[in-house]
Amino acid sequence: MVRLVAGQGKAQICKYGSIVKTYKIEINGQVQGVGFRPFIYNLAQKLELKGHVYNNHTGVLISTTCTKATIEKFLEDIQNNSPKASVIDQMSLHEVPYEDYEDFRIKPNAKGAQLNLPLTPDFAICDSCKSEILDPNNRRYQYAFTTCVHCGPRYAITQNYPFERHHTSLASFEMCPKCAKEYVHPQDIRFHSQTNSCSTCGIQLQLYDNDHNLIGKTTSSILETVQKHLSAGAILAIKNTSGYLLCCDANTKTAIQNLRAKKKRPNKPFAILYPSIEQVKKEFRCSRKEIEALQSSIAPIVLLKNTQHTRLSTSSIAPNLKHTGVMLPNSALLYLLSNSLKTPLVATSANIHKSPIIAENDEVAKQLKDVYDIVLHHNLPIKYPQDDSVLKYAQNNRLVLRRSRGMSPSHIGVSLKTRKCILAMGSNLKSTFTLGLLSRCYTSQYFGDLDAYEVFSRYKSSINSYLNLFEAKPDTIIIDTNLQYQSSMLGEELAEFHKADVVNVQHHKAHFASVLGEHSLFESKDKVLGVVWDGTGLGEDNQIWGGEFFCYQDRQIKRLTHLDYFDWIAGDKMAKEPRLSLFCILDKKEKCKEKFSKVEWKLYNQILQNNTLKTSSIGRLFDAAASALLDCNFNTFEAEASMILERVAADYKGKSYIDLLAGAESISGSLLLDNLISEKEKGINLPKLAASFLYTLALVVINLSKAEDIKIIACSGGVFQNAELVNILSELASKEAKYLKINRNLSTNDENISFGQLMYYEHCII
Numbered sequence: 001m002v003r004l005v006a007g008q009g010k011a012q013i014c015k016y017g018s019i020v021k022t023y024k025i026e027i028n029g030q031v032q033g034v035g036f037r038p039f040i041y042n043l044a045q046k047l048e049l050k051g052h053v054y055n056n057h058t059g060v061l062i063s064t065t066c067t068k069a070t071i072e073k074f075l076e077d078i079q080n081n082s083p084k085a086s087v088i089d090q091m092s093l094h095e096v097p098y099e100d101y102e103d104f105r106i107k108p109n110a111k112g113a114q115l116n117l118p119l120t121p122d123f124a125i126c127d128s129c130k131s132e133i134l135d136p137n138n139r140r141y142q143y144a145f146t147t148c149v150h151c152g153p154r155y156a157i158t159q160n161y162p163f164e165r166h167h168t169s170l171a172s173f174e175m176c177p178k179c180a181k182e183y184v185h186p187q188d189i190r191f192h193s194q195t196n197s198c199s200t201c202g203i204q205l206q207l208y209d210n211d212h213n214l215i216g217k218t219t220s221s222i223l224e225t226v227q228k229h230l231s232a233g234a235i236l237a238i239k240n241t242s243g244y245l246l247c248c249d250a251n252t253k254t255a256i257q258n259l260r261a262k263k264k265r266p267n268k269p270f271a272i273l274y275p276s277i278e279q280v281k282k283e284f285r286c287s288r289k290e291i292e293a294l295q296s297s298i299a300p301i302v303l304l305k306n307t308q309h310t311r312l313s314t315s316s317i318a319p320n321l322k323h324t325g326v327m328l329p330n331s332a333l334l335y336l337l338s339n340s341l342k343t344p345l346v347a348t349s350a351n352i353h354k355s356p357i358i359a360e361n362d363e364v365a366k367q368l369k370d371v372y373d374i375v376l377h378h379n380l381p382i383k384y385p386q387d388d389s390v391l392k393y394a395q396n397n398r399l400v401l402r403r404s405r406g407m408s409p410s411h412i413g414v415s416l417k418t419r420k421c422i423l424a425m426g427s428n429l430k431s432t433f434t435l436g437l438l439s440r441c442y443t444s445q446y447f448g449d450l451d452a453y454e455v456f457s458r459y460k461s462s463i464n465s466y467l468n469l470f471e472a473k474p475d476t477i478i479i480d481t482n483l484q485y486q487s488s489m490l491g492e493e494l495a496e497f498h499k500a501d502v503v504n505v506q507h508h509k510a511h512f513a514s515v516l517g518e519h520s521l522f523e524s525k526d527k528v529l530g531v532v533w534d535g536t537g538l539g540e541d542n543q544i545w546g547g548e549f550f551c552y553q554d555r556q557i558k559r560l561t562h563l564d565y566f567d568w569i570a571g572d573k574m575a576k577e578p579r580l581s582l583f584c585i586l587d588k589k590e591k592c593k594e595k596f597s598k599v600e601w602k603l604y605n606q607i608l609q610n611n612t613l614k615t616s617s618i619g620r621l622f623d624a625a626a627s628a629l630l631d632c633n634f635n636t637f638e639a640e641a642s643m644i645l646e647r648v649a650a651d652y653k654g655k656s657y658i659d660l661l662a663g664a665e666s667i668s669g670s671l672l673l674d675n676l677i678s679e680k681e682k683g684i685n686l687p688k689l690a691a692s693f694l695y696t697l698a699l700v701v702i703n704l705s706k707a708e709d710i711k712i713i714a715c716s717g718g719v720f721q722n723a724e725l726v727n728i729l730s731e732l733a734s735k736e737a738k739y740l741k742i743n744r745n746l747s748t749n750d751e752n753i754s755f756g757q758l759m760y761y762e763h764c765i766i
């Protein structure tokens with residue numbers, strides 16, 4: 001969108017007789033660190049324009065003197081041909097006092113005021129850089145940190161803005177004459193590339209063994225040694241441009257088992273790094289959307305369906321599941337490694353249980369010495385380490401399982417009306433924060449469980465980094481109504497320090513607000529049905545909510561109904577032992593007696609007698625169903641039982657389902673499970689029953705939308721990461737002409753809480 005702002009410009013007659021004026025173009029959006037200025041420079045050369053372009057605190061500014069026809073052509077070309085990684089939010093054109101320019105230049109940046117610019121995420125290595133590093137005649141052959149204006153780390157290495165080399169971790173690497181020449185050559189793909197470097201002047205690799213003996217310095221010797229070790233079953237810790245990864249050969253079962261044992265991760269799926277998309281296509285069933293995602297500049301982990309051609313030891317990579325998390329190399333380093341090995345590798349974030357991904361050379365030795373056999377370091381400091389993003393596709397929906405490298409901190413396309421500075425602190429388990437400033441909304445990457453000290457430290461220091469980067473002082477801090485969350489406690493502390501107001505937003509209302517915000521539904525004149533299903537969140541009646549139905553209308557969110565309450569016992573143990581959920585939900589408790597020892601049975605029955613804490617958690621209902629149907633009684637990682645239930649449901653190819661709540665007057669978990677158990681006893685096959693469980697829940701949503709006469713259904717909460725549920729619900733919704741909306745740029749889980757808190761504040765409070 002181009003907005004013309006009238007200015008005080010004066011026209012001049014140029015030597016050919018046409019009227020020329022001086023124009024200033026302001027471009028806002030994701031326009032720094034994406035090759036925008038070189039693009040403008042070359043476009044200006046093509047149109048024979050004179051003037052200049054530079055980065056400032058709001059984006060890119062251009063000044064040029066030309067005719068009206070030329071400026072129109074220029075604007076059109078900018079809009080139609082801007083660099084792939086750029087996102088233009090707004091362009092405005094001003095007429096300014098006449099200036100006579102001699103040529104067209106890229107000027108140094110000017111930082112005049114408070115930063116007001118979307119932050120640029122990291123970009124996966126582009127095809128052109130890939131071919132350079134494999135070409136023995138190219139001067140970047142085997143250079144593991146090859147980047148260009150279109151690719152390479154950005155957010156990970158940004159110390160400050162505007163995005164200029166001296167504001168990044170590359171500041172201490174001085175360009176050699178050859179790199180410097182590329183930097184100033186307009187036709188070069190490294191023209192004004194801030195991350196430009198080569199093996200002469202750039203980042204150095206060092207390979208060490210577990211006793212800290214240097215065993216490789218040149219790329220070719222390193223690749224050779226790594227290959228030798230990995231094929232012998234070794235574990236490699238490797239510093240990628242966004243943090244360390246732990247890798248081993250994905251075809252060597254013993255290496256995987258060894259990694260599992262050392263990471264104390266018995267069953268949680270590992271992601272697999274493949275050398276090429278061709279190999280992925282041979283081994284997995286993947287749709288066009290999935291292939292596009294794998295090859296995108298995000299280069300995320302995508303969950304793909306295994307086939308009979310999958311050659312991996314899938315039972316040790318993702319036990320009990322039929323999908324594998326697959327990714328392609330996102331950096332030159334991983335590309336070189338993958339290509340020299342030509343075999344898939346397990347690639348998982350390097351951390352110990354629950355800690356954040358490690359990014360510092362000495363930390364990896366301190367924390368993971370007992371895990372790796374060899375470690376590959378480099379000397380590029382990482383300012384913002386991130387895990388890989390994880391995506392899954394339901395038929396028509398992209399489900400974000402984790403929004404991290406490549407996706408964060410991309411902006412979510414929402415602009416705020418308030419001019420206040422607002423900090424939303426988010427949740428506790430899947431923590432993120434969102435900063436609202438100068439009408440922009442910055443949602444951080446996922447951090448993890450804030451009860452883990454190192455995660456909390458990184459979360460806290462990232463909040464401080466953002467406040468410093470933007471020179472911001474929050475006026476309002478939003479926290480969850482659960483004051484026991486680390487995020488809430490820190491929010492209160494920060495509010496006291498900054499003398500900011502504190503506002504509480506209920507957890508599930510924040511979830512609902514996140515999907516309303518992402519789909520611009522706050523402006524809707526029609527009512528919106530909110531379906532928020534997750535594990536836990538403190539409700540307004542001090543019970544634990546998690547199976548919630550809301551209605552949004554006229555700036556208000558009202559709770560319509562919920563899954564019938566059942567007992568919540570044994571605290572955190574409830575989420576770890578699905579059999580406990582079954583025990584709590586069933587009215588006819590003796591139906592699950594065989595899952596407990598005599599002592600346990602007595603104990604839990606006693607606890608139940610005095611218990612007053614109730615829950616409406618659908619997450620726990622899924623656990624209970626998995627326990628009843630599939631005998632999944634213990635989770636070894638979060639949501640394991642419900643993932644197995646999803647896998648079994650996906651095996652059902654029929655179209656007729658059983659409504660397990662037919663004729664029910666309320667949303668009774670007990671009745672649903674009772675019917676599920678009876679059908680199982682009748683001998684109905686498990687896939688049909690698992691699918692019917694999902695169908696029954698989807699039907700509850702559709703029936704409620706009909707009863708309330710609501711056309712738009714907005715879903716959020718971790719339960720909607722279940723692709724089978726989303727598929728069944730989508731089908732029912734389209735049959736009934738309902739519009740189904742689910743979080744799309746954010747994950748449906750608690751990662752969206754901070755953004756939702758801010759949306760709720762903006763639309764329902766102020």
Ligand SMILES: [Zn+2]
Nearest residue numbers: 126129148151
């Ligand atoms: Zn490139």
Ligand SMILES: [Zn+2]
Nearest residue numbers: 176179198201
């Ligand atoms: Zn160089």
